[in-house]
Amino acid sequence: MDLYIYDHCPFCVKARMIFGLRDVPITLQTLLNNDAETPTRLIKEKKVPILEFEDGYTMAESMDIVKAIDSQAEGVKVMDGPRNPEIERWVRAASDSVAKLFIPRVPRAPLGEFATAEAAEYFTDNKEVAFGSFDTLLEQTPELLVEVQHWLNELDALILSPQAVNEVLSLDDIELFPVLRQLSLVEGVKYPDNVEAYRQAMSQLADVPLHDEIAIAA
Known part of the structure; x- marks a missing residue:
């Protein structure tokens, strides 16, 4: 496949x-x-x-x-694993701040979908219509990092195990990990202990590498 x-x-x-x-x-x-x-x-x-x-x-x-x-x-x-409505609520609430940090950094990253300048320009042109100027978003990094820190501190108390947010694998993990992986492209994010353990363990379990090594500053 x-x-x-x-x-x-x-x-x-x-x-x-x-x-x-x-x-x-x-x-x-x-x-x-x-x-x-x-x-x-x-x-x-x-x-x-x-x-x-x-x-x-x-x-x-x-x-x-x-x-x-x-x-x-x-x-x-x-998909048979137990769900926690607080995880769904957190994902919805935190996603806007995360996206504003993540999106303007995406075309600057050495990722396969941006192997040509034209591909990176295509992404930028399309996403700036939805999100506004990438330069403006990057200037907002300090304030956005404060917002994200609030959300991460809240999430820390919801994580029951590094191997599964609800102790047993569930669709909550499928919804949560992609948000945390987005943040791994952002330099300067400070992860509370439970969040850090979870994102590292889930990256290994799901075989989806984080972007820590290519994290981008403002």
């Missing part, structure tokens, strides 16, 4: 996670951010992630991919 992704994409991270957590082999195919031809050929629109099965069948919604692979794999299903 092939999973077509952008490395930075949190929806792609969700899809990637289930393969690592359930020990299912997958081949990652990173598309250039301005490559419309490949996804359009596969699913008739420019969108990722895309899972292509060996028989050519394709699937495009991240949570559909998660549930399909989870259902097919042997053993305890991630």
Whole structure:
């Protein structure tokens, strides 16, 4: 099976996670951010992630991919794990501050989807329409880091285990880890102890590396 992704994409991270957590082999195919031809050929629109099965069948919604692979794999299903509504609330509440830190740094990162200048420019042009000037967002880094620190301190008390936010793997992990991975691209984030242990352990369990080594300052 092939999973077509952008490395930075949190929806792609969700899809990637289930393969690592359930020990299912997958081949990652990173598309250039301005490559419309490949996804359009596969699913008739420019969108990722895309899972292509060996028989050519394709699937495009991240949570559909998660549930399909989870259902097919042997053993305890991630989607049967206990949920905590406080995790869903936290993800919704923290995501805006996280995105404002993450998005302007994305095209500056040495990621496969930005292997050409044109691909990075495509991302910037499109996202600035939604988020505003990247330069302005980068200037707001100190204030945004304060906001994110508040959210991380709150999350710290909700994490019950480094291996699973609710002690048993669940869809809450699929929703939470991609947000924390976004923050790993931001230099200067200080992670409370439980959050740090969780993001490191989940990165290993899900086989999705963090971006700590390429974190970008303002």
